[in-house]
Amino acid sequence: MKRYGQLLRIKRDRIREYKDHHAHVWPEVLRTIHDCNIRNYSIFLHGYLLFAYFEYVGEDFPSDMARMAADPKTQEWWVIMKPMQEPVETRAEGEWWATMSEVFHCD
Numbered sequence: 001m002k003r004y005g006q007l008l009r010i011k012r013d014r015i016r017e018y019k020d021h022h023a024h025v026w027p028e029v030l031r032t033i034h035d036c037n038i039r040n041y042s043i044f045l046h047g048y049l050l051f052a053y054f055e056y057v058g059e060d061f062p063s064d065m066a067r068m069a070a071d072p073k074t075q076e077w078w079v080i081m082k083p084m085q086e087p088v089e090t091r092a093e094g095e096w097w098a099t100m101s102e103v104f105h106c107d
Contacts, residue, residue, distance in 0.1 A: 006052040006097035007088055014084035028073035036064040
């Protein structure tokens with residue numbers, strides 16, 4: 001299992017809408033997340049920053065993420081979410097959510 005932290009901004013005028021959507025995530029999207037080996041997935045909000053945490057239990061992260069990106073219902077969800085979000089400038093090329101480096105963990 002590998003832990004991931006990711007960072008993204010939410011547009012100031014879209015916070016309520018974003019929270020409302022995430023209070024009722026579509027079952028198909030949740031199933032795809034699970035089928036792509038993501039567990040213990042949370043998104044936190046601080047000011048205008050979103051912090052996502054999840055655990056990946058698969059063996060081929062790039063392939064699982066490509067499978068998720070190819071899912072039609074997930075694509076529909078992203079069409080709704082993307083206009084509410086602003087990527088951070090420090091993200092790597094090709095990233096929307098900036099992947100963070102883990103510097104400490106304690107079980």
